[in-house]
Amino acid sequence: MRYRLLAGLAAVALITGAGGAFAASPPNALVIGTNLGAIPALDPAAINARTVSEVVSNLYDNLVMVNPDDLTTIRPMLAEKWTISDDKRTITMTLRKDATFASGNPVTAEDAAWTIQRVIKMGAVGSTDIALWGFTKDNVDSLVTATDPQTLVIKLPEPVSTDLVLYSLAGASLGIIDKKTALANEKNGDLAQNWLKSNSAGSGPFKLTQWRPNDILLTDARADYWGGAPAMKRVVMRHVPESGNMRLQLDAGDIDVGQYMASGDIEALEAKGATIDPGPGLGFYYIAMNTQDPDLAKPKVREAFQHILDWKPLAATTMKYNGFPWQSIIPKGMAGAPTTEPTGHEYDPEKAKKLLAEAGYPNGLKKTLYPSSDALLKMAVALQDSARKAGVEFEIVPGEHTPDFRARKFQVLVGNSGTRLPDPFGTLVQYAYNPDNRDEAKLGGYYLWRTALEAPELLKLVDESKAETDPEKRKAIFQQVDKGYQALPPSLIITLQRTDPYVIKKGVTGYVGHPTWSTRWFDVKKN
Incomplete structure (x- = not known):
C-alpha cells in the first residue's frame, strides 16, 4: 500500500507541476480522487453516469443550465435568451456571440442543432431524455434547425411541457459539440463516435489534456473561456478505488476532493475538519x-x-x-x-x-x-x-x-x-x-x-x-x-x-455536488 501511495503522489506531483514533492496539492490545481473505472467513454451522447457527467459538464457547455441550489430555475448558458410560442410547440433560442470552442471555432446554432440531431441519431443512453419528447431519427433534422448563426429553433413533435425540454437540454449528454472538429475526425459515417470516446470538442471552461483509463484524467483551464478564466488552472481526476487509500491522501492534503468513499472513512475525515457535501x-x-x-x-x-x-x-x-x-x-x-x-x-x-x-x-x-x-x-x-x-x-x-x-x-x-x-x-x-x-x-x-x-x-x-x-x-x-x-x-x-457524498479538504471552496451530476469546477478556489 505504501508503494502504491507514493507512486500515486509522484504521478500527481509530476502532472500538476508540483516539482516532485509529495506535499499538498498546488494552490492553482484541484485534485479529485474518484473511481475512473466508471468512465467507458467521454462522448456526451454515450453517457449517463455520475463521474463522467461531471467531466463532460466541464469540457462542454450546454444551451441552458440549472444551479445545484435551485433546481427549479432554468438559467442561460450558451443560449442568452429564448422564447416559447403561444402554442407551446416551438422554442426559439438566441445564442451568445462570444463563445468559442477549445479549437478556436465559434459556437454557432448549427453546432447546437447538429449536437441534438446527433444524440437522437446515435440512439445511445444519452438520448433517453430528449427522445421522450417525440424526436426520432426521421424527424429530428427538420424539427431542430439553425435559421442563422445565432438562432436555434426547436419544434416539438408532440405536446410536452417546455420546462421538461429545457431541463433535458441542461443535461451532460446535450453538451454542445464542435461540429467542424468532430466531423473532421469522423470515420465511415460514425458521427465521430470513436474519436469522441477519448477526445473532446467542447466550449467549456476546461479542455481535455490527457486521459488514461483507470489511471488519471487531466484537464487544463481555458484562458479564453467566454465566462472568464477559472481560478483553477488545472483539474486532475485520479483513479483511487480504495476508500482507505483515498482517506490517507485526503488526510495528507494530496487530494482535495474525495468521491465514492466508505462511511467509516468519511466519518473519520469529518472529525478532522473536512467538509462533507452530502450530494443530495x-x-x-x-x-x-x-x-x-x-x-x-x-x-x-x-x-x-x-x-x-x-x-x-x-x-x-x-x-x-x-x-x-x-x-x-x-x-x-x-x-x-x-x-x-x-x-x-x-x-x-x-x-x-x-x-x-x-x-x-x-x-x-x-x-x-x-x-x-x-x-x-x-x-x-x-x-x-x-x-x-x-x-x-x-x-x-x-x-x-x-x-x-x-x-x-x-x-x-x-x-x-x-x-x-x-x-x-x-x-x-x-x-x-x-x-x-x-x-x-x-x-x-x-x-x-x-x-x-x-x-x-x-x-x-x-x-x-x-x-x-x-x-x-x-x-x-x-x-x-x-x-x-x-x-x-x-x-x-x-x-x-x-x-452522493463529496469529502472536501479544508480550504477548498466552490466545489458543490450537483444533484443531476453536472458538478462544475469553474467557481472552485483554494485558500
Missing part, C-alpha cells in the same frame, strides 16, 4: 426482480421480497452517508412526494415466509443475486444475510452487472439510480414507464422495461404528466403514479433515496 441525489437504492423469471413474475413473491432486506442497520452504518430511508419513487421534497417518510417495506422475515408459502413456495426460494457494481457488493451481502431468515437463499455473483441489468440478463439485482431531470418525471419515467415490453425493443433506459413488468395504467399517467403544465394537476398525477406503483407490487423495491 435524485435517485434511489433498489432491489430489482426480473419478471421474466416465472417465480418472480408472481405478485406474492414480489410482495414477499419487500420484507427480506433488513435495511435499517444498513442505513445507519454502511449507507450512513450514501442514502436515507425513503420508499417512494418521487424524490423527497418534489411535487407529489410524501410529506412524511413513506413506509411499507419493513423487514419482516415471518411475513415474507407466509407470502412465499401463499405463492406456492413453502420451502422458500433460491435465486442468483447481482450487485450492479462492486460498490453495491456490501448491500448485496446484507440482503443475502437477512433474506436467509425469510427462506430466500441468494448466490451472489460479484462484478459490474449494469450491462446485464440493461439487457434483462439477471434474476435479482441490487443497484442505484440517478436522473438528470430535476423533476418528478425524471424518476417516474425510470420506474413506472415501459412503452414496449418486447425484448427486441431494447429500452434499457427504462428500469421497468429492464425488469420486464408491464404497467399500462402507469404508462398512461406518466405520459399525461409529460404534457401537463398546471402545477397542481401535475402534483395529483405524480401522487396517482406513486400510489399505483406501490400497488403492483413493483418489480423494483426502493428502500433508500440516494446521496
Whole structure:
C-alpha cells in the first residue's frame, strides 16, 4: 500500500507541476480522487453516469443550465435568451456571440442543432431524455434547425411541457459539440463516435489534456473561456478505488476532493475538519426482480421480497452517508412526494415466509443475486444475510452487472439510480414507464422495461404528466403514479433515496455536488 501511495503522489506531483514533492496539492490545481473505472467513454451522447457527467459538464457547455441550489430555475448558458410560442410547440433560442470552442471555432446554432440531431441519431443512453419528447431519427433534422448563426429553433413533435425540454437540454449528454472538429475526425459515417470516446470538442471552461483509463484524467483551464478564466488552472481526476487509500491522501492534503468513499472513512475525515457535501441525489437504492423469471413474475413473491432486506442497520452504518430511508419513487421534497417518510417495506422475515408459502413456495426460494457494481457488493451481502431468515437463499455473483441489468440478463439485482431531470418525471419515467415490453425493443433506459413488468395504467399517467403544465394537476398525477406503483407490487423495491457524498479538504471552496451530476469546477478556489 505504501508503494502504491507514493507512486500515486509522484504521478500527481509530476502532472500538476508540483516539482516532485509529495506535499499538498498546488494552490492553482484541484485534485479529485474518484473511481475512473466508471468512465467507458467521454462522448456526451454515450453517457449517463455520475463521474463522467461531471467531466463532460466541464469540457462542454450546454444551451441552458440549472444551479445545484435551485433546481427549479432554468438559467442561460450558451443560449442568452429564448422564447416559447403561444402554442407551446416551438422554442426559439438566441445564442451568445462570444463563445468559442477549445479549437478556436465559434459556437454557432448549427453546432447546437447538429449536437441534438446527433444524440437522437446515435440512439445511445444519452438520448433517453430528449427522445421522450417525440424526436426520432426521421424527424429530428427538420424539427431542430439553425435559421442563422445565432438562432436555434426547436419544434416539438408532440405536446410536452417546455420546462421538461429545457431541463433535458441542461443535461451532460446535450453538451454542445464542435461540429467542424468532430466531423473532421469522423470515420465511415460514425458521427465521430470513436474519436469522441477519448477526445473532446467542447466550449467549456476546461479542455481535455490527457486521459488514461483507470489511471488519471487531466484537464487544463481555458484562458479564453467566454465566462472568464477559472481560478483553477488545472483539474486532475485520479483513479483511487480504495476508500482507505483515498482517506490517507485526503488526510495528507494530496487530494482535495474525495468521491465514492466508505462511511467509516468519511466519518473519520469529518472529525478532522473536512467538509462533507452530502450530494443530495435524485435517485434511489433498489432491489430489482426480473419478471421474466416465472417465480418472480408472481405478485406474492414480489410482495414477499419487500420484507427480506433488513435495511435499517444498513442505513445507519454502511449507507450512513450514501442514502436515507425513503420508499417512494418521487424524490423527497418534489411535487407529489410524501410529506412524511413513506413506509411499507419493513423487514419482516415471518411475513415474507407466509407470502412465499401463499405463492406456492413453502420451502422458500433460491435465486442468483447481482450487485450492479462492486460498490453495491456490501448491500448485496446484507440482503443475502437477512433474506436467509425469510427462506430466500441468494448466490451472489460479484462484478459490474449494469450491462446485464440493461439487457434483462439477471434474476435479482441490487443497484442505484440517478436522473438528470430535476423533476418528478425524471424518476417516474425510470420506474413506472415501459412503452414496449418486447425484448427486441431494447429500452434499457427504462428500469421497468429492464425488469420486464408491464404497467399500462402507469404508462398512461406518466405520459399525461409529460404534457401537463398546471402545477397542481401535475402534483395529483405524480401522487396517482406513486400510489399505483406501490400497488403492483413493483418489480423494483426502493428502500433508500440516494446521496452522493463529496469529502472536501479544508480550504477548498466552490466545489458543490450537483444533484443531476453536472458538478462544475469553474467557481472552485483554494485558500
